[in-house]
Amino acid sequence: MTAGTVSVGAAHAVRLEAVRKVYGSGATAVTALDGVSVGIRRGGFTAVMGPSGSGKSTFLHCAAGLDRPTAGRVLLGDTDLAGLSENALTELRRRRIGFVFQAYNLLPSLTVRQNITLPSRFAGTSPDERWLREVAARVGIADRLDHRPAELSGGQQQRVAIARALVTRPELLMADEPTGALDTRTGQQVLALLRDLVDTTGQTVLMVTHDPVAASYAHSVLFLADGRLAGELAAPTPALVVERLTRLGEW
Numbered sequence: 001m002t003a004g005t006v007s008v009g010a011a012h013a014v015r016l017e018a019v020r021k022v023y024g025s026g027a028t029a030v031t032a033l034d035g036v037s038v039g040i041r042r043g044g045f046t047a048v049m050g051p052s053g054s055g056k057s058t059f060l061h062c063a064a065g066l067d068r069p070t071a072g073r074v075l076l077g078d079t080d081l082a083g084l085s086e087n088a089l090t091e092l093r094r095r096r097i098g099f100v101f102q103a104y105n106l107l108p109s110l111t112v113r114q115n116i117t118l119p120s121r122f123a124g125t126s127p128d129e130r131w132l133r134e135v136a137a138r139v140g141i142a143d144r145l146d147h148r149p150a151e152l153s154g155g156q157q158q159r160v161a162i163a164r165a166l167v168t169r170p171e172l173l174m175a176d177e178p179t180g181a182l183d184t185r186t187g188q189q190v191l192a193l194l195r196d197l198v199d200t201t202g203q204t205v206l207m208v209t210h211d212p213v214a215a216s217y218a219h220s221v222l223f224l225a226d227g228r229l230a231g232e233l234a235a236p237t238p239a240l241v242v243e244r245l246t247r248l249g250e251w
């Protein structure tokens with residue numbers, strides 16, 4: 001490790017150590033992750049790519065404490081997730097991780113403001129008005145707080161989902177195909193927003209995507225193949241990402 005002075009917890013928002021995940025057992029067992037060890041840099045934007053079935057979703061689920069590894073361990077900061085009960089894990093996800101999915105998962109009967117504050121209410125807190133407005137302004141929906149989701153475009157709805165994920169000040173933002181439901185231009189605006197959040201606020205973002213252009217917004221791309229880490233690319237461009245995927249044999 002560089003200089004030997006940085007502790008693992010300080011350098012990495014989340015760290016997987018020799019993580020294996022096997023679904024099922026006996027003849028039908030599927031090894032989705034096969035000994036993955038990697039740290040996700042704190043304050044960085046990291047994308048995870050790989051062929052279909054390579055283990056991307058499983059990686060994200062294990063890293064976020066949504067799924068437990070069969071072997072190995074996952075550390076969020078300095079917290080070893082294996083030591084946590086189901087309730088403690090749920091609490092940890094609520095307080096320390098923000099989630100953004102392809103589907104925006106907004107409640108249609110609630111206003112934008114109510115949608116954004118819902119997770120904090122579940123966590124027993126309520127964001128102060130100033131922070132709520134700051135987050136809304138940052139993602140570009142400050143003038144939509146009293147609207148309902150149906151009155152917003154797809155891109156605006158995804159911005160609301162990002163605001164909802166950020167309002168609890170998570171140390172890690174997990175995004176699973178966040179632009180999968182958006183047209184190209186709107187998707188790129190959302191990706192530029194994520195990159196800007198990372199560059200200007202130090203937010204850590206971990207994103208799974210199939211899209212080389214989406215991955216090029218990240219600082220680095222991790223490649224998975226057959227449940228194993230198959231390389232990492234810093235300063236990715238779409239062309240470089242496509243070249244790596246081609247070498248992984250499925251593009």
Ligand SMILES: Nc1ncnc2c1ncn2[C@@H]1O[C@H](COP(=O)(O)OP(=O)(O)OP(=O)(O)O)[C@@H](O)[C@H]1O
Nearest residue numbers: 023024030031032051052053054055056057058059
């Ligand atoms: N709940 C499950 N039960 C059994 N097998 C599973 C389960 N979830 C995933 N798998 C298997 O684990 C492997 C990895 O799946 P995973 O969804 O992590 O891959 P992926 O890279 O995200 O795929 P895609 O790009 O198609 O979404 C696949 O072979 C998949 O069929």
